[in-house]
Every structure is written in C-alpha cells, then in structure tokens.
Amino acid sequence: MRALITGAGGLLGHALARHLAERGDRVYGTFRHPPDHWPFGQVVPLELGAAPGLQGMADQALAVAEPDIVFHLAALTNVAECEAEPHAAWSTNVGGTAHMASATRCAGSRFVYMSTDSVFDGRSGNYGEEHSPSPINWYGCTKVRAEEIAQAADPGAVIVRGTFYGLHPDGHGTLAGMLNALRAGRRLRLSPDAYFSPLPAPVLAQRLVHLGQSGLSGIRHLPGPHCSRWAFGMAVAQHFGLDPALVQQGSPVAVATAAVRPVDTSLITHHPGPWPVGELPDHLATLTAAGPPPGEAPAPGTE
Ligand SMILES: NC(=O)c1ccc[n+]([C@@H]2O[C@H](COP(=O)([O-])OP(=O)(O)OC[C@H]3O[C@@H](n4cnc5c(N)ncnc54)[C@H](OP(=O)(O)O)[C@@H]3O)[C@@H](O)[C@H]2O)c1
Numbered sequence: 001m002r003a004l005i006t007g008a009g010g011l012l013g014h015a016l017a018r019h020l021a022e023r024g025d026r027v028y029g030t031f032r033h034p035p036d037h038w039p040f041g042q043v044v045p046l047e048l049g050a051a052p053g054l055q056g057m058a059d060q061a062l063a064v065a066e067p068d069i070v071f072h073l074a075a076l077t078n079v080a081e082c083e084a085e086p087h088a089a090w091s092t093n094v095g096g097t098a099h100m101a102s103a104t105r106c107a108g109s110r111f112v113y114m115s116t117d118s119v120f121d122g123r124s125g126n127y128g129e130e131h132s133p134s135p136i137n138w139y140g141c142t143k144v145r146a147e148e149i150a151q152a153a154d155p156g157a158v159i160v161r162g163t164f165y166g167l168h169p170d171g172h173g174t175l176a177g178m179l180n181a182l183r184a185g186r187r188l189r190l191s192p193d194a195y196f197s198p199l200p201a202p203v204l205a206q207r208l209v210h211l212g213q214s215g216l217s218g219i220r221h222l223p224g225p226h227c228s229r230w231a232f233g234m235a236v237a238q239h240f241g242l243d244p245a246l247v248q249q250g251s252p253v254a255v256a257t258a259a260v261r262p263v264d265t266s267l268i269t270h271h272p273g274p275w276p277v278g279e280l281p282d283h284l285a286t287l288t289a290a291g292p293p294p295g296e297a298p299a300p301g302t303e
Helices: 011-023 054-065 079-084 086-107 138-153 174-183 201-213 229-239 280-289
Strands: 002-006 026-031 042-045 069-072 110-114 158-161 188-190 218-221 247-249
Touching: 002 011, 002 054, 011 026, 011 201, 026 054, 042 054, 054 086, 069 086, 069 201, 079 086, 079 138, 086 110, 086 138, 110 138, 110 201, 138 158, 158 201, 174 188, 174 229, 188 229, 201 280, 229 247, 229 280
Parallel strands: 002 026, 002 069, 026 042, 069 110, 110 158, 158 218, 188 247
Antiparallel strands: none
16 A cells, blocks of 8 residues: 655654554655655655645645545644644644545545544533534644544545554653653642543554555544553553552542633544454553564663
C-alpha cells in the first residue's frame, strides 16, 4: 500500500509512519520543515497555513505520493494557541483539511481524517458516534468544522475521533511532560473527576490503518479504556517505576490556561472493531515493548 501522512513529524504521525513502514508499506510524510533524514519513507513539503498556493501544494503532495490512503493528521493542536491565534488555527485546521480533502478526492484516494474527543463539551461523557458535537473551545470548533468539510468533500471519508498518548523522539507531548515532572520529583495534580478514554499512539495507528483499509465511512470513535486523569497518572507512575505518591488528586478546573477544556471527554463506540478496548497497564506496555527504531534515540522512560 502507498500512504501519505500529513503532519508526519507529530506524535501520532510518527507512530503511524513507523507502523506503516514496519508493515512494508510505501510511506510519504508531509513536513513544514523537512528533516535531513526521515527513517520511514519519503518527505514531502507542505505548509497548510499558507493560503495562496496551498491547493497547488496539496495537489503536488498527492501527485508525488500517489497514495491509496491519505491520513490527514496535521493540525494546530495546542489548545491555548488555537484560542490565542484563532485565524491561524482556522486556516490550518479547517482550510488545510478542505484543501487536503479536495485534493484527495480529485486523486481518487481514500481520506482518513483524525478528529478529536474535544468536539464534545465534556458535560456527560461516554459520547457515542450519534452524539452531536458541542465544542467549548476554538480548537474543538475548528475540528468540528473540519469534520463537516471532510465529509462534504468525500462522503466515503472516515472521520476518526479519539485521543492518545505516546513518546516522541523529540520529547514532546503530555506523557513526556508527566514523566519529566515525576523524574524530577515534582508533584502532578490530576483530577479524579475528569475522564477520557485514551489509546497509545502505536495502537491508535494500527486501528487507523485498519479503518483506512476497510470500506467503512463516516464518523468512527476509537476509544481506549475509560479512566480519570488521576488514574492515568497513577498507571503511568507505576508502569515507569516512578513514585505514585507524586500523583496527587486535583480539581478538573485547577489548570489555568487560555482555553476552557471539556471535563469528561470519554468516548464509546457503537461500531467496535475486531479488537478489545484493552487495559491501561497493557497499553502502556506497548509503548516500551517495541523499543526505538534503528537510528532513533531511546524514548524517555525506556531506559
Ligand atoms: N495529541 C492528542 O492528544 C490528540 C488528541 C485527539 C486528537 N488529536 C488530533 O490528532 C492529530 C495529530 O495530533 P498530534 O498530537 O500527533 O499532533 P502534533 O504532535 O502537535 O503534530 C502536529 C503536526 O501537524 C503539523 N502542522 C501543524 N501546523 C501545520 C501547518 N500549518 N502546515 C502543515 N503542517 C502543520 C505539525 O508540523 P510541524 O512538526 O512542522 O510543526 C506536526 O507534524 C491532530 O489532527 C490532532 O488534532 C490529537
């Protein structure tokens, strides 16, 4: 299979590229700032925020990769930054998706769009595919509009909602931040009343490929185990051999940021795939079991 991944340098993009390369697929990854070396395939430059010439760049990426599937992951993902820079967030997340979806449709490729659990307001939790989106911050608004645009551009597209954690070679991401804090002996304050249902990025990557290769279309939720933010922190501390006493219970609204965040974004699905939801400790083990690929620095927590 030939696959084009937008945002291939991101947390999920890295895991997806690695998974596809390990399967023997031909992988093309888009980057704003192409790296000198990318171990998983061919690098394609793409800047989604640049409105003039963007359709040309998107068309060019499709022409180079000739993909069977486009996994559209690139987005402005920092929730506070989206609030502070609404135009940039809209042009990247909505405009960028519009151009990629239309280029993909013209090329006759399949389109898989990675959305988010943050399309919901977080008041009830356990959201299924039938729940109407109700975003409470700008990031969520851009992702909802992008979902609509992707579906309008290609009714055969798959729109995936979920959330994930992982370890990236450059050390970015929430999990790396938690590990850094715990290793430095700093306390984490996490809410026992804020819920989500995350998957490790490598597991989500496998499920994205399965959905991409299926004939399925429309909105699909890919939930992991239902857990509170505090329970997640405890599981992380235990898995990585760090002090669980540093993981303390805090309020869901204790984090001061520029953007409001939904409290309970846990998902369910009415279309379970051929896989179990899984348990948190087993999922955490998948992050360290594979080890780093050749030429890549060990991820934090794997030593
Ligand atoms: N992280 C989560 O917990 C989470 C949860 C639910 C859904 N999602 C969704 O999953 C997808 C992947 O998230 P992630 O956490 O892997 O993202 P990430 O690590 O923040 O990476 C985002 C990627 O998008 C690229 N990008 C950003 N702005 C761009 C632009 N203007 N033009 C071209 N590329 C641009 C970035 O390129 P550079 O490397 O050049 O900056 C990067 O490769 C996103 O669509 C996100 O909304 C994420």
